Amino acid sequence: MAAINYQLARFEASYGTIAQLPEPSQPEVSVVGRSNVGKSSLLNKLFGRKNLVKVSSKPGKTANVNFFDVDGVTFVDLPGYGFAKVSKAEKDRWANLISGYFEDERSFNLVISLVDIRHEAQKLDQQMIGFLQELELPYIVALTKADKIGRGKQNSQAALLSKQLGVPRDQMVITSAESGQGIDELKRRISDACL
Template sequence: MARLKYETARFEASYGTVAQLPEPTTPEVSFVGRSNVGKSSLLNKLIGRKQLAKVSSQPGKTANINFFDVDGVRFVDLPGYGFAKVSRSEKQRWADLIGGYFEQERSFNLVVALVDIRHDAQKLDQEMLAFLIEAELPFVVALTKADKLSRNKQMQQLASLSRQFGLSKDQMIVTSSEKGTGIDELRRTIEDACL
């Protein structure tokens, strides 16, 4: 099976409005999640680069849609949703940007929805997953920050969150950007969806 060459990953461009988004010409994998879920860290771990996606201690730093080219597949980093300390109009712009992206005719090969494994299902995450199901978009849930929990607790949370979200455990991958947990499985899932 063909593997993506992650080491070829490069930043393509950043867009602040839906109108600016480029025509979809390649398979796309989009990443969505709350502001503080560790999206940039996970992206960097996936592509094996420390700083390709800007990691920040301030949640909500990704205010635009960022496109990365990974061996001919586009990785699309969407703005985090949730509690980032930004103005209401800026939050609205992000919502419009995320909504507008998904309303376009694009090659949605896979949506990676990031959820913090340490917490019970949050309303915003439930809404995002409900939207993905409703829109019939292929998705996988990456449960992030697993290194903060014991192996036993990870399994408990996986079972609990799959119940709360009404998803099978096969639709979820336990990950850690710190330890590299689940990264190979996530890569395989991405490759299966794109290649």
């Protein structure tokens, strides 16, 4: 297969429970990360679309598992974790969606685990990445919102987070949905994992 044609990106369906998920029929790439880290924005940037994936400055926007089809590859936008301002029941529902997704029988070609480049590693990010490592899923870490800091700081934060998260530096990509930094590199990693 040649390169993935991102212009063919289209919304497929939104699922509120894992039992509803369709059987995997093609390669699958998923994005996971803390609420508000920029999952939906990064997908829009990959797809070259402004609003195919719903984005909000208020955290907790993506409360379902959303499937997109891009030229024969499924992209999955998962709900964010760690959002304080929802009820315990809703938090549990999201956590079950995330863990249920990864425990389902699926074709996990690549998991993109998003971490805000500006902060030290957070406990929930360490747990999420530990979970992916335990399940031995193929994953990379996309450090998000790089446009908010300078190049020197980007590199020092990447080194720090690599150490704190226990992820090799070459398994991390510095990205920005704002400037487009790292998007071509992400596309290369996705193609390598899917084609």
